[in-house]
Amino acid sequence: MITLALITLFGFNFIRKPKTGQKPGMHKAAIERTNETIAAQLTPVGRETVQDRVYSELRRALIGGLFEPNQVLTIRGLADALVTSTMPVREALGRLITEKALEALPNRSVRVPPITLERIDDLLRARSLIEGEAIALAATRMNPRQIASIEAMLGEWDEMRALKHKKDIDREATLNQSFHFEIYRCCGSAVLIPMIESLWLQSGPCIRVAIYAFSDAGEVDTAHYHRRIVAALAKQDAQAAREALVADISRPFAFLRDKLQSAAAKDQT
Amino acid sequence: MITLALITLFGFNFIRKPKTGQKPGMHKAAIERTNETIAAQLTPVGRETVQDRVYSELRRALIGGLFEPNQVLTIRGLADALVTSTMPVREALGRLITEKALEALPNRSVRVPPITLERIDDLLRARSLIEGEAIALAATRMNPRQIASIEAMLGEWDEMRALKHKKDIDREATLNQSFHFEIYRCCGSAVLIPMIESLWLQSGPCIRVAIYAFSDAGEVDTAHYHRRIVAALAKQDAQAAREALVADISRPFAFLRDKLQSAAAKDQT
DNA sequence: ATTTTTGATTTGTGATCACACTTGCTTTGA
DNA sequence: TCAAAGCAAGTGTGATCACAAATCAAAAAT
Numbered sequence: 001m002i003t004l005a006l007i008t009l010f011g012f013n014f015i016r017k018p019k020t021g022q023k024p025g026m027h028k029a030a031i032e033r034t035n036e037t038i039a040a041q042l043t044p045v046g047r048e049t050v051q052d053r054v055y056s057e058l059r060r061a062l063i064g065g066l067f068e069p070n071q072v073l074t075i076r077g078l079a080d081a082l083v084t085s086t087m088p089v090r091e092a093l094g095r096l097i098t099e100k101a102l103e104a105l106p107n108r109s110v111r112v113p114p115i116t117l118e119r120i121d122d123l124l125r126a127r128s129l130i131e132g133e134a135i136a137l138a139a140t141r142m143n144p145r146q147i148a149s150i151e152a153m154l155g156e157w158d159e160m161r162a163l164k165h166k167k168d169i170d171r172e173a174t175l176n177q178s179f180h181f182e183i184y185r186c187c188g189s190a191v192l193i194p195m196i197e198s199l200w201l202q203s204g205p206c207i208r209v210a211i212y213a214f215s216d217a218g219e220v221d222t223a224h225y226h227r228r229i230v231a232a233l234a235k236q237d238a239q240a241a242r243e244a245l246v247a248d249i250s251r252p253f254a255f256l257r258d259k260l261q262s263a264a265a266k267d268q269t
Numbered sequence: 270m271i272t273l274a275l276i277t278l279f280g281f282n283f284i285r286k287p288k289t290g291q292k293p294g295m296h297k298a299a300i301e302r303t304n305e306t307i308a309a310q311l312t313p314v315g316r317e318t319v320q321d322r323v324y325s326e327l328r329r330a331l332i333g334g335l336f337e338p339n340q341v342l343t344i345r346g347l348a349d350a351l352v353t354s355t356m357p358v359r360e361a362l363g364r365l366i367t368e369k370a371l372e373a374l375p376n377r378s379v380r381v382p383p384i385t386l387e388r389i390d391d392l393l394r395a396r397s398l399i400e401g402e403a404i405a406l407a408a409t410r411m412n413p414r415q416i417a418s419i420e421a422m423l424g425e426w427d428e429m430r431a432l433k434h435k436k437d438i439d440r441e442a443t444l445n446q447s448f449h450f451e452i453y454r455c456c457g458s459a460v461l462i463p464m465i466e467s468l469w470l471q472s473g474p475c476i477r478v479a480i481y482a483f484s485d486a487g488e489v490d491t492a493h494y495h496r497r498i499v500a501a502l503a504k505q506d507a508q509a510a511r512e513a514l515v516a517d518i519s520r521p522f523a524f525l526r527d528k529l530q531s532a533a534a535k536d537q538t
Numbered sequence: 539a540t541t542t543t544t545g546a547t548t549t550g551t552g553a554t555c556a557c558a559c560t561t562g563c564t565t566t567g568a
Numbered sequence: 569t570c571a572a573a574g575c576a577a578g579t580g581t582g583a584t585c586a587c588a589a590a591t592c593a594a595a596a597a598t
Contacts, residue, residue, distance in 0.1 A: 049551065074579065087552050091363050094320075098364040100463055107560065108580055119459070126460045133398055190388070191395045191471070194369055195464055202460070318581065343549065356582050376590065377550055543596070566573070
């Protein structure tokens with residue numbers, strides 16, 4: 001019956017005419033100019049709803065691996081933790097479920113998706129494909145200023161590693177994320193970037209498990225691979241950039257894969 | 270402050286222990302057997318929430334191109350049309366916005382994303398990349414029974430076209446969708462398929478515009494390209510399948526592109 | 539006649555409540 | 569002693585309401 005209702009959709013009142021695109025108040029030139037100069041100095045404040053904040057927070061937590069795989073989340077529990085009502089949380093959870101960042105069980109409870117071997121391989125393949133394409137596109141489009149920007153991040157990385165003995169994993173993960181997305185943002189595709197974000201969201205809980213284990217041996221390699229990526233981008237060599245990127249993101253997945261397999265083998269005995 | 274609240278997340282009551290996976294009632298063997306025979310005959314009823322139905326309906330409408338680009342949708346309007354309250358609709362809209370199937374304007378109103386040249390090229394590139402990969406994977410995995418299944422759909426297509434003079438565009442679009450997803454489902458990737466669905470959702474409003482215009486000249490070509498795809502799959506030729514698919518999905522985009530460019534040129538004069 | 543202001547209507551957002559379902563524990567019965 | 573029924577607490581879903589912001593149309597002012 002819902003189907004029937006929708007067939008007769010056109011002409012109903014939920015269709016609002018698209019805006020004409022014309023600015024309505026194109027009148028006194030002087031006032032207009034005054035407003036423009038003001039607009040040039042002020043940055044738009046931009047409303048942010050509670051739901052948006054909840055959503056971003058949950059995203060951050062997922063990508064950062066603050067939630068473990070298989071962990072069950074409840075609306076009221078999260079609402080308490082975030083100090084809001086249930087409403088923004090339930091909408092944010094629904095959005096994360098459609099992105100496959102969370103999983104809706106038949107009981108109607110929601111949990112962080114579990115890690116399986118197939119899923120790991122599946123995620124790695126998808127990420128190599130899409131992020132590889134994005135970096136290949138970016139390689140031909142990045143200007144020297146943008147290259148310099150990510151090179152600066154590399155420097156910041158070294159500096160952080162040199163100064164602090166304590167491994168600040170959260171900081172490192174954030175920096176890694178910024179490094180990658182700074183590059184992807186240059187690919188010029190408004191379609192690919194949300195897909196990459198979705199993939200990071202899905203692989204977040206997985207790779208965090210790996211990162212914790214590898215901080216010592218992994219760090220130097222990470223810097224090495226990132227340098228390779230920057231070098232390829234500087235030469236505008238799309239193919240080399242793609243390969244360096246795939247090598248970079250493959251490592252934690254391969255590590256996790258081995259760990260899972262050996263765990264399964266030990267479980268078998 | 271929300272950030273601080275989340276940092277202290279672990280150990281809170283919203284973490285529920287994952288289920289043990291053990292069936293609790295593993296007792297009298299006779300009763301167990303009786304229940305199993307009953308279970309074998311009955312199919313699980315499976316709850317479907319109102320929100321799910323609304324979401325599916327809106328998806329169907331978007332992929333089918335029932336909404337025009339730039340069209341503004343309102344929660345209450347849709348709720349009236351679907352004969353529910355606003356609650357399921359607003360959650361469904363939120364989910365569609367995160368998938369980029371709809372667009373949230375700064376006014377907090379939501380609309381179908383507009384068509385631009387860049388967006389068309391962007392969508393086509395992403396679809397070629399991902400659906401191409403999916404079909405290449407499927408080519409090496411489809412068994413003869415699955416091949417026969419999509420061949421049967423080809424036959425159904427011819428039959429439909431031969432019998433009806435009237436172009437049943439909705440039916441045709443549905444069949445086209447089934448044809449493609451039947452193939453993609455064989456690629457064995459739980460990650461790629463939702464991404465493809467998301468891409469169809471985004472390109473739905475665009476390509477519908479094209480399909481309306483090309484039904485006459487396009488139909489025979491469509492059948493031709495689909496046959497090429499099936500032939501390549503039957504030979505397990507991944508590369509040929511990918512090329513045939515790209516050719517297939519490129520046509521409506523190219524058509525739309527020309528139409529848009531000529532419209533822009535005419536607008537210029 | 540055009541622009542601005544004002545007021546009424548519409549719209550999205552968040553909170554709260556009622557209901558149905560699940561879950562875990564206690565009590566009952568064999 | 570142990571399985572099964574019963575009960576109570578907790579959870580997701582949908583409806584309704586209050587409020588602020590946006591939109592639109594008419595009235596007022598220049």
